[in-house]
Amino acid sequence: HQHAISCIMLTGLPILAFAALLGYMLSTPPTSVSPPNVPSASPLSDVPPWPIFRIAVRLNDMLRSTAEVTTMPKIRALDSGTAGFHAHVTHIRTKNDVFDAVHEAPLTCAQAAEKLELHEPFLCRLMEAGTTLGMLSKSDDKFGTTAVSALLVRNVEGSLKSFIEMINNPYFQPAWDALATGNALRTGVSGFESAYGETHWHYMAARPELEAEFNRAMTSFTAAAASSILSSYPFPPHGRICDVGGSEGGTLKLLLHHYPNASGVVFDRPTVIPETAAFLALAGLSNRAEGIGGDFLTPDLPSELSSCDVFLLKHIIHDWDDSSSITILKNIKDIAKPGARLAVVEHVLGVSGVGMERAKTMLDMQMMAAMKGGAKERAVHEFEALFAAAGISAPVNVVMMRDILSVVEAVLVS
Numbered sequence: 581h582q583h584a585i586s587c588i589m590l591t592g593l594p595i596l597a598f599a600a601l602l603g604y605m606l607s608t609p610p611t612s613v614s615p616p617n618v619p620s621a622s623p624l625s626d627v628p629p630w631p632i633f634r635i636a637v638r639l640n641d642m643l644r645s646t647a648e649v650t651t652m653p654k655i656r657a658l659d660s661g662t663a664g665f666h667a668h669v670t671h672i673r674t675k676n677d678v679f680d681a682v683h684e685a686p687l688t689c690a691q692a693a694e695k696l697e698l699h700e701p702f703l704c705r706l707m708e709a710g711t712t713l714g715m716l717s718k719s720d721d722k723f724g725t726t727a728v729s730a731l732l733v734r735n736v737e738g739s740l741k742s743f744i745e746m747i748n749n750p751y752f753q754p755a756w757d758a759l760a761t762g763n764a765l766r767t768g769v770s771g772f773e774s775a776y777g778e779t780h781w782h783y784m785a786a787r788p789e790l791e792a793e794f795n796r797a798m799t800s801f802t803a804a805a806a807s808s809i810l811s812s813y814p815f816p817p818h819g820r821i822c823d824v825g826g827s828e829g830g831t832l833k834l835l836l837h838h839y840p841n842a843s844g845v846v847f848d849r850p851t852v853i854p855e856t857a858a859f860l861a862l863a864g865l866s867n868r869a870e871g872i873g874g875d876f877l878t879p880d881l882p883s884e885l886s887s888c889d890v891f892l893l894k895h896i897i898h899d900w901d902d903s904s905s906i907t908i909l910k911n912i913k914d915i916a917k918p919g920a921r922l923a924v925v926e927h928v929l930g931v932s933g934v935g936m937e938r939a940k941t942m943l944d945m946q947m948m949a950a951m952k953g954g955a956k957e958r959a960v961h962e963f964e965a966l967f968a969a970a971g972i973s974a975p976v977n978v979v980m981m982r983d984i985l986s987v988v989e990a991v992l993v994s
Contacts (some may be wrong), residue, residue, distance in 0.1 A: 591961040611728035622838065623807035626738065633982040641934040659660055669709055670732075674741055675955065678707065679729045680714075683736075686722035736746045746797035747946070751783075751790070755949045764948075771949035779952050783849065795827050795852065798895070801829035801942035805894060805925065808983035810838055813923060815890055817841055822888035824876060824912065825896040827852060828859040829869065836865055844869045847876070847885060876908045891992075894925040898947055901954025902966060909970035916992040920965075928978065928986040931961040936984045963988045 620623055628636070633932075648656065671680060676835065681692050689707045693700035707723050710716035716727045725733065731740045755771035758764045764774045772780045784790045784839075808829075815821055818841045823832045826846035836844055846856045850873030860869045872882050891912050898903050927940040944957040958966075964976045972990050979987035 602773055604625075611812075611891060613810070613812055615810055615815075616817050616860045617838050617840050619837050621737075622835070623738070623804070623812075624811055624838075626804070627811045630982065633778075637933045637936070644757045644935055648896055666713060669706060670713075671744060673706060673710060673715070673729075674746075676746045677734075678703070678710075678848050678885055679725050679732045680734055682716070683722050683725045683730060683733045686719070687725035688721050688977075689723065690857065692723065702779065738804055740798035742793070742800040746793050749790070749793065752950055764953075768953055770951060770952065770953040770955065771790055772808050773953060781952075785849075788823065788851075790922050791851065795855065795976075799830045801836065801895070805983070806831045806834040806866045807984060808981040808985060809836065809892075809894075809925060809987070812981040813979055813989075815839055815842060819889035820844060821885050822847060822885055822891045824891055824893045824908075826892070828854045828895075829855070829863075829865075830859070831861045831872065831894060832869055833865060833891070835946055836868055837863075842868070845881070845884060845888060846871045846903070847874060849873065849875070876905060879911055881911050885912075885915045886917055888916065888920060890921045890923055892923050892925065897924055897963075897966070898926050898943075898957050899955050901952055902969075903954075905966050906950065906969045909966060909972065913970055913992050918993055922972065922990050922992055924963065925985050925990040926963075926988065927957045927984055928955055928963070928988060931978065931980065931986055932984065939984060960988070 612630065615624075629716060642960060649791050651659075654836075668732055676698060677696060678692065681687060681695050687695065689704035690700055690709065692698075693703045696703070707716055708718075710723070712719050714726055715725050717724045726809060730736065731738055732744060733739060734741045745860065750773075755777035758771040758774035763769075764771045767774065770779075772783070776783055784794060815835060817839055819839075821835055821839075821842060821844040824831070825848055825849060828834055829846045832844045832846055836842055845868070846853075846860070848856065848871065851890070853871040853873040854923075856871030857866075860871065870884075874882050893908075893912075897908070900908065908921070916922075926942055929937065929940055932940070940957050947955040948956060959979055960976070967976055967990055974991040974993055978988045979989055981987065
């Protein structure tokens with residue numbers, strides 16, 4: 581009798597799970613946004629409908645949890661302790677153009693070794709390892725890219741190759757070592773500052789090749805992040821958009837292509853602005869967009885910013901400690917006209933599913949290792965505290981997106 585009840589319960593579990601998922605999928609989703617113009621090459625096509633996104637996230641969390649509780653603790657400990665190997669081998673294959681070599685047509689490892697002029701036995705082992713991680717496919721002894729590794733090919737839409745190269749650059753390793761030895765943990769100084777005696781920004785400014793690599797990495801993030809922003813956050817059709825820390829201008833370019841009657845400004849370090857100007861000119865936006873150099877940590881920002889209707893800060897605040905973040909926000913508030921909007925796009929903690937939250941905490945560890953001491957990912961209440969300390973009194977609104985990112989928004993009132 582008890583066995584029969586157990587069988588009935590087990591049989592019913594998939595039905596209950598499906599019913600729960602269906603109810604979640606059909607519940608009222610956040611609002612979607614349709615920009616005035618959608619170019620033929622728009623990345624908006626990559627954004628899934630809200631119901632599909634929500635069900636995929638929930639299923640992923642359920643399956644991940646199931647895999648974890650059914651994995652032996654010893655195996656989980658080994659996986660956790662060797663996870664860095666995954667990053668290393670992915671970086672090696674990316675840096676040496678292995679994915680590029682097999683993207684257009686599958687190759688044997690011998691053919692790839694000849695094409696790339698690499699040591700065949702080592703390359704074959706790296707490529708075999710790639711199949712176990714889902715980074716390479718293999719059929720008839722020939723290797724090809726998967727949906728994941730196709731994103732690590734240079735010059736393809738949505739490529740993350742530049743980001744992988746930057747985040748795994750060996751000069752970051754001493755920053756992690758400083759955390760491991762306890763120096764940073766004892767002092768509260770970031771791993772990078774402990775290792776090098778200066779912030780990442782100062783170190784990079786003295787090395788143009790690293791600054792260029794960093795800018796390429798930020799640009800590689802642009803299409804995916806911008807498509808999520810475009811599909812979830814509305815901009816004034818005839819307004820002026822100020823992308824603070826917008827690097828070369830990749831995000832602003834996509835925004836203006838979708839808002840053909842809007843104009844914009846990229847505000848960034850003076851050393852970046854020549855690249856910004858060239859990028860915007862190449863995009864045919866010189867008549868609607870400009871780059872302005874300056875320092876958002878100093879008061880009296882350039883007067884050109886006073887005409888902006890939206891101040892967009894994407895992946896900016898998490899690079900700074902609370903005191904610096906408050907200074908940045910206050911300086912923007914002081915230059916902004918009444919009614920302008922502040923839109924901070926970050927990995928907001930505590931608002932997503934389990935899988936996304938885990939990724940955010942790992943990014944938070946990267947902030948602790950590599951950026952200025954106190955730089956971190958933040959929860960909603962921490963953003964509210966920063967905004968209030970900067971004198972921003974309007975209510976804080978969180979806009980969810982079909983992404984690991986969210987928008988923290990407030991209206992700036994003088």
